[in-house]
Amino acid sequence: MAVRACALLFLAFTTAAARECIELTLPDKSLLTDSILNGTILKLAAKNESFEESGRFNVVEMWERFPKIVVPRNGTSDQCRRDSQLYLDSLERLELWALKMFDATAKPPAGILSGNGNQYGDFDECLSIDGAVRGKYCLASLQVSFHGDKNMADIDTLVHSGHYIRSNITDMGHRVPRYSSLLWGVCIPSSCSSFDLEEELSENLSSLGISVKVHNTMCTVKDFNRPYSFGKTLSITFFLAIILLLSLGTILDDDKEGATNFEKLLNAFSLKRNLKKIFDLSDSPTKVKGIDAFRGVNALALLIAHKSMAMAHNPYVNKVSYSNVFGMPWAVVGRSAILYTDSFLYLSGFLNANNLLQDLERKGTINLKDRLIARWFRLFPLFVSLMLFCTYILPDVNNGPQWNLVVEEHSRVCEKNMWKSFLFIHNYFGFEEMCLTHTHQIGMDMQLYVATLPLMVLIWKFKKLGWSLLVLIAVASTVLRYLAIYWYDISMFVYFGISVQKLLDAARYSYILPTHRATIYLIGMVMAYLMKSKKLNFTLSTAQSRLLWCSCFGLAIFTVVSPYRMGLEGYQYEHYPAAMFAAFSPILWGLVMCVAHWAICNDYAGVGTAFVEARVFKFFNKIAYSVYLTQFPIFFYNVGIQRHAEYYSPLLLLHFPEVLTVLLVSIMATVAIEMPFNKVYRIYFGTSQTKLKDK
Template sequence: MATRAGVLLALALSLTTTGARDCIELTLPGKFDDSILNRTFLNLNRRHESDFGMLDLWERFPKVIVPGNATSAQCRRDSQLFLEGLDRLELWALKMFDATAKPPSGILSGNANQYGDFDECLDIADTVRGKYCLASLEVSLDRPGYEHLDYLIHSGHYLRSNATDMGHRVPRYSSILWGVCIPSSCSSYDLEEELSQRLSGLGISVRVQNTMCTVKDVKRPYSFGKALSITFFLGILLLLSLGTILDDGAEGTTNFEKLLNAFSLKRNVRKLFEVDEEARVKGVDAFRGINALALLLAHKSMAMAHNPYVNKTHFSKVFGMPWAVIGRSAIVYTDSFLYISGFLNANNLLQELEKKGTIDIKNRLISRWFRLFPLFLSLMLFCTYVLPDVNNGPQWNLVVEEHSRVCEKNMWKSFLFIHNFFGFENMCLTHTHQIGMDMQLYVATIPLMLLLWRFRRLGWSLVAAIAVASTALRWSAIYWYDISMFVYFGITVQKLLDAAKYSYILPTHRATIYLIGVCMAYFLRNKKFDFTLSKTQARLLWVVCFALAAATIASPYRMGLAGYQYEHAPAAIFAAFSPIVWGLFMCIMHWGICNDYAGIGTALVEWRVFKFFNKIAYGVYLTQFPIFFYNVGVQRHSEHYTPLLLFPVPEMLAVLATSVITTVAIEMPFNKIYRIYFGKPQTNKLKEK
């Protein structure tokens, strides 16, 4: 017995580096006795109850975690077998012990999240089968003298969270994730009770969700939705194969031949890489490309907050620096897309009004549906029914499986383009709230443009009233719900969700910048600002333009610094007026480019890369988050954080490649299907030309 205990002690020292006193827990009797362990931990709790110190966390944190007092008799028997096997140095038992996370070095540098060994745990299939669970530990040190220690243990409180917060899209940054390997017969409730008892008196609360436990080769139940999804994707593959193989270069004469041509990869790839030199509104492609890149990096930084780092406090320090305001002001980049959408929608509607004097509403709505829905539907089906079976990992159940369950329950809201009215917690593909807003604002723009066309004074009065009301709604939402449109340092996850639910994802609150785009389209088409500037005036125009942009982005920088305490006034001012100031910046820049005042910036604005990116922009927007969270879900171990991780070349190439594939395989074919079955005959188009 002494020899076995000595070997176990050596193993513990090599694995945990926690000191010789851990042998209290490792030198276990040959026969498991619940009362011995219970009395031992009860006495330790009593002894340290009055003089609690941080060293208790190291001394008393359990290294051998097994639900010995489980509700299930089978779990209790398997726990007994595990302890006996550990005493006899059986390999499977040592693997179960080895796969469980241990207190590491560097906790005060942010090395708190410990996944253990996910794969080693799942590979245990001997006397007892392994189950991997990722527990959430909430450490509370809110007592005088522990403030800085609390700051370090929670990795700088970049975001404040707790175990009950939604974690599948917004990270539970303040929670400590702890990987535990237990017998598969034990439940998450058994593990939660065991950890809660063992950690009582240490200021640590525990939550273990059943969905955060994994057993090898346990597949999701087959469902009608999964069968439908597989059928849908097989149908797409069949059409792509037939269309590509049977494409002889000739234009089809029947609708079926045209349908196959629409799914020809050869045609679509060639069309994708042909830079269309048709007359387009100058600057739009560059606006979209630059803002898409900025938003991509902002989204990546949020996904990174899910990952464990050995120096996670450095992560907080970097994003608490003044320059990080560029990323924290991400709402202005989404405002840019709303401006572009408002401008293009109004411009197209005005073109139709100039030609016909009316708008074909039915045709417009069908066209919009074919533009947005097929690729949107494909991604929802893939993320809901296919992606969960592709891989696994410590956080896979949280960021992939849990999101799949949300989609399965709430996908119908996305089908109707109303999903942005139900908050992030109940939204399938949370980043697609912009699609819902865009569709709703587009539908509202049609009668608005008709009104402007026929009753100009009444129309402009309505535009002004809506813009003012939208600004007032943003201001009042800040005061009513104590929220902020700027991601200030130390914001809680719940406040982020509230900000989205009560303002950020609502078209009523975001209409101002959209209407600025509508107004700009009207003024440019009617040449309301058609005048000439001297070189000095043009330079002054650009100075004013970029000053407005810098003021919008940098004005709330103080809110992004560590230690910031929330204030209503700065948050309300930023929420209410940043869309207006940013809209003025967009208008001035847009007018300057359209009137050839870009100077040396003309080459950048007309860069062919932006014209190519415009064709895959929708794919980039939709596919980035599934790729980001796929990588979060499969991550096994902590890594060393550096700011360069914000620019992961392989991941960005994956986003680019996936966007190209989805564009040529789904988006372009369905756009052609619309033209085949709902568009005007080619002869009519030639007559119009």
């Protein structure tokens, strides 16, 4: 037995030696190296060699190999290298400032597979370091990718919180979140740059398959003094002037109507007088029924939809739950948010046409100059106030890990592109270069209003030509929507797994263009004409009224939920359903609005009358414009100051303190800016001008 064993060992040894000799002399591809036996051996060896480079190894060894001490040892400046070495030496001696710098830097946590991948570290602790070395806080973006079998794909999905929105580290993040990128807080010496940190992290993390980007704007030091610009001086002067007028108007208000223009001007800025009017909920004799309810319901729906997008910026210990919730079928109600903006376009078209028809009935023409000035006073004062505040005042108010991204970056974009907003053309330049991206609707509304003026004159004087042109524009707008979606592979529905770039493309090529959104606006104009001309005056029985409402609700539900499959996890983009939804959903939703509006105006609301005429809607209608403008700055303010991950719950969509803040700020903006400037228009340009001249 011993002899046989020795013989076998000798045979194995000689075979291995011969194999090594043969492989040294043979080319890479030969009969032997391609043999079944040797191929199997080579594949096994290759598998063992590449195991350490696989995604599976990265997951298991992530905590072991992730750098515990992050400092740019090879910084580009001598001072950075000296401070980095001083930090390492001081840390070894357990000096307090060095321990704080180490402690303030994020570490790999538990719960990464639950979505707890965004780690801010300790922002305030880092900025408090002011000893031998000052602390600089940087928020790095990490791109992690796991490839391989299904198990790796599942891990990749969990690490990226379900890929609710797909992004990369180079995407803009100040409006649409870099959802798929992990945010990692690092505290380094202030003498080191973002480039130094990026190089250090890349060197340490590349072996784990992690890409790194550290934007210069994502680094913060304590007591950073921003340059004092002319725009900031102008903004401070503007707001001080407003405060002075409000103070004088409120203090000198004696509850009497002013006799001179100056007295009327001061009364216009009286907070006491404006607050009384904003809480006066009596109906105007010319008020159109249903407008308040439509505006209130759709504004609430948009508020929730906008909040859900802002929440995607925040870190959560269970961010996978966030993705799961918005991947449920019922979440289609939020993903179809474009329909709620369509509601406002319908209301705008209806109200604008209704007011212009009143002018045409009285005068037979439209005073273009007066109408444009009135529209300017309606939209611009509060709009410019918000832009100036967010550009020059808000950045100095607070700070936080994402403050530079969601507040400072908006300020930089506004400083460069604000002039486009002044001209109401900002919606033609895409979200990337737009000051306060949520204001695109104001640009569209102004442009559609200007186009409405000659169109209404044509309809009034040359009916056949006017109506033909209106139908042609509506059809052309529908075709443009369909083609834009089909050609650019975009979607007006926020489908599951959509990329940041596709969201931006959807905005640029369709969502923010009046040419593509005009259809439902024109439907509102048509409805105003039909109701004004009493062409829809007929009566319904109770049964017919109920059938009408059932049909209306059925069509509304169908329009909202028809693309629900696109919102489910695992959806793969398809051109046709996306193009059909974009082309025809505004038409279907316009029919819903028309039917509901007609029924309410003709007292067929039935048991819903109390809801439609609720006082809360009458109040909200007065602050609706302010709510629309102020909600995103407030949302992003809270995102910017967020210091740590919290537990996600759907109830955060209506976080009471935040909603209350939106309401209070909107009330103050309305009584301090919107209402006073509307009165200024009436004093100097409106109907009261004649009376003042007569005096």
